[in-house]
Amino acid sequence: MTDTPVIEIDDVSKRFTRHLDIAERTANRLGAGIKEQTVHAVDGVRLNIRGGEVMGLVGESGCGKSTLGRMVAGLSEPSDGRILYRGQDRSAMSRAEARNAALKVQMVFQDPMSSLNPRLRVRDIVGEAPQVHGIVGRREVAAYVEDILEQVGLDPSTAKRYPHQFSGGQRARVGIARALAVKPDFIVCDESVAALDVSIQAQVLNLFVRLREEFELTYLFISHDLGVVEHISDRIAVMYLGRLVELGAAEDLLKQPNHPYTEALVAEIPTFETEKRIYSAIKGEIPSPLNPPSGCHFHPRCPHAHERCRKEVPVLKEVAPGRLSACHLNDEA
Amino acid sequence: MTKLLEIHDLQTQFHTRDGIAKAVDGLSLSLDRGEILGLVGESGSGKSVTGFSILGLVDPPGRVAGGRILFDGEDLVAGGEKAMKKLRGKRIAMIFQDPMMTLNPVLRIDTQMVETVQAHADVSRKAALARARDALVRVGISSPDERLQAYPHQFSGGMRQRVAIAIALLHEPDLIIADEPTTALDVTIQAQILSEMQALCAQSGTALIWITHDLAVVSGLADRLAVMYAGRIIEEGTTAGIISKPMHPYTKGLIESVPQGKEHGTLLRQIKGMTPSLLKLPEGCKFAPRCPRADAACKPEPPLEERETGRRVRCVHPHTEPLAEEAAPT
Numbered sequence: 001m002t003d004t005p006v007i008e009i010d011d012v013s014k015r016f017t018r019h020l021d022i023a024e025r026t027a028n029r030l031g032a033g034i035k036e037q038t039v040h041a042v043d044g045v046r047l048n049i050r051g052g053e054v055m056g057l058v059g060e061s062g063c064g065k066s067t068l069g070r071m072v073a074g075l076s077e078p079s080d081g082r083i084l085y086r087g088q089d090r091s092a093m094s095r096a097e098a099r100n101a102a103l104k105v106q107m108v109f110q111d112p113m114s115s116l117n118p119r120l121r122v123r124d125i126v127g128e129a130p131q132v133h134g135i136v137g138r139r140e141v142a143a144y145v146e147d148i149l150e151q152v153g154l155d156p157s158t159a160k161r162y163p164h165q166f167s168g169g170q171r172a173r174v175g176i177a178r179a180l181a182v183k184p185d186f187i188v189c190d191e192s193v194a195a196l197d198v199s200i201q202a203q204v205l206n207l208f209v210r211l212r213e214e215f216e217l218t219y220l221f222i223s224h225d226l227g228v229v230e231h232i233s234d235r236i237a238v239m240y241l242g243r244l245v246e247l248g249a250a251e252d253l254l255k256q257p258n259h260p261y262t263e264a265l266v267a268e269i270p271t272f273e274t275e276k277r278i279y280s281a282i283k284g285e286i287p288s289p290l291n292p293p294s295g296c297h298f299h300p301r302c303p304h305a306h307e308r309c310r311k312e313v314p315v316l317k318e319v320a321p322g323r324l325s326a327c328h329l330n331d332e333a
Numbered sequence: 334m335t336k337l338l339e340i341h342d343l344q345t346q347f348h349t350r351d352g353i354a355k356a357v358d359g360l361s362l363s364l365d366r367g368e369i370l371g372l373v374g375e376s377g378s379g380k381s382v383t384g385f386s387i388l389g390l391v392d393p394p395g396r397v398a399g400g401r402i403l404f405d406g407e408d409l410v411a412g413g414e415k416a417m418k419k420l421r422g423k424r425i426a427m428i429f430q431d432p433m434m435t436l437n438p439v440l441r442i443d444t445q446m447v448e449t450v451q452a453h454a455d456v457s458r459k460a461a462l463a464r465a466r467d468a469l470v471r472v473g474i475s476s477p478d479e480r481l482q483a484y485p486h487q488f489s490g491g492m493r494q495r496v497a498i499a500i501a502l503l504h505e506p507d508l509i510i511a512d513e514p515t516t517a518l519d520v521t522i523q524a525q526i527l528s529e530m531q532a533l534c535a536q537s538g539t540a541l542i543w544i545t546h547d548l549a550v551v552s553g554l555a556d557r558l559a560v561m562y563a564g565r566i567i568e569e570g571t572t573a574g575i576i577s578k579p580m581h582p583y584t585k586g587l588i589e590s591v592p593q594g595k596e597h598g599t600l601l602r603q604i605k606g607m608t609p610s611l612l613k614l615p616e617g618c619k620f621a622p623r624c625p626r627a628d629a630a631c632k633p634e635p636p637l638e639e640r641e642t643g644r645r646v647r648c649v650h651p652h653t654e655p656l657a658e659e660a661a662p663t
Contacts, residue, residue, distance in 0.1 A: 060519040061490075167607055168376075197375040197546060197608070202590035202601040209600055224519060227549075231592030231601070268524040270549035271593055274573035277553030279528035282521050285491055 004087040005048035006186050006218050007072055007105070012081035014042040014067050039289045041067040043242035044081070046316070049186075054212065054219040056233030056250065058226050058265065060286050064242040066190050069222045073107040073188045085186075103133060106179035110191035112171035116163040122149070122174055123159035130181045145181070151214070152177045153207060169200035176207065180215070188220045193228060205232060227269045230254050238262050241289055241297040244316055248323035258325040260302045296328065304329055335406045337507060337540050338364040338387070343400035345379070345386045354611040356382040356395070358564040361637075366507065367538040371555030371572065373548050373587070377608050379564040380544045384510045387542075388427055389417040405507070423453040426501035430513040432493035435500060436485040442496060443481040449503050468499040473529055491522035498530070505537055512544045527554060549591055552576050557643075560584050563609060563619040566637060570644035580640060580651035582624045618648070626650040 016039045024034045042064040049055045059065045070076045072083060074090065082089050085101045093101060109115035116125055127145045130136050136144045146156035152173040163171055172192060179187055189208070193201045209232065211217060223229045229236055229250075236253050238246040238261065246259040257263040264282040284301040287293055293300050299309040308328050316326040345357040357379040364370055374380040385391050387402055389409065402409040404425065409417060429435055437445055446465035447458055454461075462481070469477035472495040485493055494514055501509055511530070515523040531554060534541050545551050551558065552572055559569040560581065568581040579585040586604035606623040609615060617634050621627040630649045637647040 060521060169607060198548070198587055198590045199375060199604040200607065202592070202603040205592065206600045206603055226520070227591070227593040264521060268520045269593060270547065270553070272549055272576045272588065272591070273553035274576050275553075276531075276556075276572075279524050279531060279553065282524075285489055285522060286519070 005084075006051045006086060007047075007049040007220070008082075008084040008087070009045055009047040009049075009068070009072065010082045010084060012042060012045050012068070012071060012078040012083060013040065014064070014071060014076070015040055015079045037290055040242050040292070041289065042071070042078075045239075045242075045244050047237055047244065047247070049218060049220060051185075051218055052216060053234045054221055054232055056229035056236040057220060057222045057239065058224065058229050058236060059239035060224060062241070062286055062289060063239040064289075065222050065239050068239070069107070069188045069190045069220060072220055073105050074102045075107065099133075103182045104184050105186045105188065106182060106184040107188040107190060108172075108175050108179050108192045110194055112168075112175040113163065116171065116174060116178075118163055121160050121162055122177075125163070125174065126159075126177045126181050129178070130183075133182060135182060145177075148177045148181055151180065151211070153203075167200075168196055169203060172196060172200075172204050173207065176204075176211070180211070183215075185216065186218045186220070188222070190222045191224070192221075194223060194225065201228070208232060226254070226265050230269075238265065241287065241292055243297060243326065244324075245298065245327070246323075246325045247316070248320075248325075252323065258319055258323065258330070259298075259327045260304055260329075261298045262325075264301075296326075335403075336363045337366045337368075337405060338362075339401075339403040340383075340387070341401045341403070343383070343386060343402065344398040345382050345391055345395060346398045347395040349394065349612070352612050355564050355614075356611060357386060360400075360561075360564070360566055362559060362566065362569075364508070364540050364542065367534070367540055368557065369534060369541045369543065369555045371548075371551035371558045372542055372544045372561065373546065373551060373558055374561035375546055375608055377563075377611065378561040380546075380561050381512050383561070384427065384512050384542065384544050387510060388421055388425060389414060390427075419453075422449060422506075423504045424506050425508045425510065426504070426506040428494075428497055428501050428509060428511040428514045430516055432490075432497040433485065435497040436493065438485050441482060441484055446481070446500060446503065449500055453504055464503060465499075468502050469496070471502065471533065472496075472499045473525070474499070491518055491525070494518060494522075494526060495529075498526070498533075502533065502537075506539060508540045508542070509534075510542045510544070513546070515550065516545070516547075523550070530554070548576075548587055549593060560587070563614055564611065565619070565647065566645070567620065567647045568645070569637075570641075574641070574644055578653070580644070580646045580653050581620075581648045582626050582650070582652065583620050585652055626652075 018037045020034060020036055028034055045068060057065045071078050090098050090101050123145045126148060127141045130144060131138060131141050145159055149156050149159060154170060154173050193204050196204060221229060221232055233250045236250050237244055240261050246262045254266055257266050282301050295311050296309040296314050299305040314326040314328050316324045319325045319330050340360060340362045343357050343360040347354040347356055360383060372380045386397050391397055397410055443462060443465060447461040450456060450461035450464050465481060466477045469480060474480050474495055515526050543551050543555060555572050558572050558575045559566050562583050568584045575584060579588055589602035592601060604623055615622050617632040621631040635647050635649045637645045640646045640651060
């Protein structure tokens with residue numbers, strides 16, 4: 001393991017702007033003053049992912065975790081900032097280099113039904129990319145695909161089937177096989193087990209753990225389910241409305257959350273109860289990213305919010321060795 | 334006093350090209366007034382179809398092929414659609430996973446709520462509106478007057494689910510059937526909805542059937558749990574009993590599959606294989622092909638037997654009894 005992180009997310013932001021349509025532009029010419037709407041999906045995130053670790057990324061819907069994952073996988077470009085793969089900026093590489101770097105980072109999506117081509121057989125879904133990129137020759141591809149299917153726990157005889165002929169858990173495995181086929185060393189898992197039944201979810205989680213050891217993979221594991229993330233991750237990053245609010249070692253972060261938002265998330269992990277439990281929820285809902293609250297984004301829902309939180313954006317800083325948190329409360333204690 | 338709900342040998346079947354799928358096969362269940370029952374199972378276990386059967390919402394090609402559903406002593410299956418119409422929305426209400434199944438996207442919230450009130454109560458529009466407003470306040474919606482004027486698409490997912498719950502509460506029903514109402518919601522919103530449902534049921538003495546695939550979510554809420562597999566109940570008992578001492582291997586497997594509280598980074602205990610197709614169910618115990626404790630004795634399907642007081646299990650080798658080789662001294 002080298003000191004250079006596999007993936008370095010350096011002050012990355014992503015903005016989505018809805019451009020004005022012709023009617024609105026015409027209205028503006030007449031003085032209506034309609035403004036373009038911009039969503040800050042990801043807002044100045046810095047995160048280093050070291051080789052061989054599993055980085056968990058949690059947050060509620062709309063917090064920008066999937067957008068960040070897509071940028072890491074190279075599926076969309078950051079509006080600001082850079083994403084470095086082994087210390088190198090992909091946009092500064094030559095085309096051939098950039099392609100090789102892109103191959104090393106693969107993504108496993110949430111819904112295999114919408115990410116697998118329904119008209120292709122599994123052997124083509126899994127076998128196409130390695131063939132195109134010259135990883136295997138045309139003659140060896142069938143054996144190669146069968147080998148990978150076996151690795152992910154699918155019967156090699158299923159290679160001639162179409163995606164709809166599989167159950168949900170098997171489709172998840174096909175998605176994983178496709179990602180593995182180009183020999184990546186980094187995999188972005190975006191809610192890869194969210195749609196599965198618990199017993200199947202356990203099987204797929206175990207598969208992820210096994211593959212990581214076998215192929216020395218590094219994961220960015222994105223999920224809204226803190227329980228799942230805690231189980232598989234070494235470190236956990238918590239996002240809220242586009243910003244990173246806390247980062248730390250998985251067990252430590254769950255045992256002693258620093259940020260009030262993490263605290264609330266941890267408190268609401270469903271656990272097995274033998275007694276009736278009193279649910280005490282944090283109030284309010286995640287605000288619209290179109291119009292985020294001033295200062296600390298979490299302040300309208302935070303039980304400890306005070307004047308400063310409304311005005312000043314808290315900076316992510318080290319509160320304990322290896323633990324970063326963005327909360328003003330840390331300055332006062 | 335009669336039980337609020339008694340289901341005897343319910344059979345709900347779907348006719349398909351490939352044969353008859355018995356989605357619910359011989360299910361018996363009862364529920365007291367004010368009791369919260371968690372109905373747990375994975376996809377295809379028949380838990381939702383059970384809920385739909387109680388409310389008479391099974392559409393062709395599906396039909397309730399047999400059994401009796403007694404609600405407060407009245408047979409809902411024999412009573413047919415006419416009797417059901419009087420109860421549905423008034424004494425039995427349902428909350429769906431997707432609130433847009435309850436809400437009409439082209440009508441304002443007030444129109445929909447007033448319609449529901451007036452369907453079962455002879456009140457003026459003004460009185461109905463006041464009741465709708467109260468219901469919204471009870472589920473924790475702020476500024477209810479403006480919210481009544483809004484359309485469903487103007488609400489967030491969590492708010493929509495609250496509106497759906499408010500509609501279910503309009504007539505203060507005796508029984509609410511909630512079909513995975515928090516599955517699509519974020520954890521913080523899920524906790525809000527759970528705490529509100531808990532408070533509302535305690536206040537009004539409403540009985541609740543909470544259908545879910547997530548044992549952990551329902552364990553803090555329910556008095557009793559019933560675990561379903563392949564259209565049948567395989568274990569039923571108090572929440573405390575089932576969580577602390579699961580008897581059926583499937584229940585135990587489900588509890589062990591959940592990552593919470595397991596040692597970090599280790600492999601989870603998994604149930605091998607996958608849920609069988611309802612069209613090709615194995616002979617005997619339906620769980621036997623996936624079961625680590627199965628042997629020849631599992632060939633005839635075991636009945637749902639009372640093993641302890643209030644605890645019914647459908648298994649010949651429950652976890653409370655050591656297997657032959659385990660019992661042998663080593």
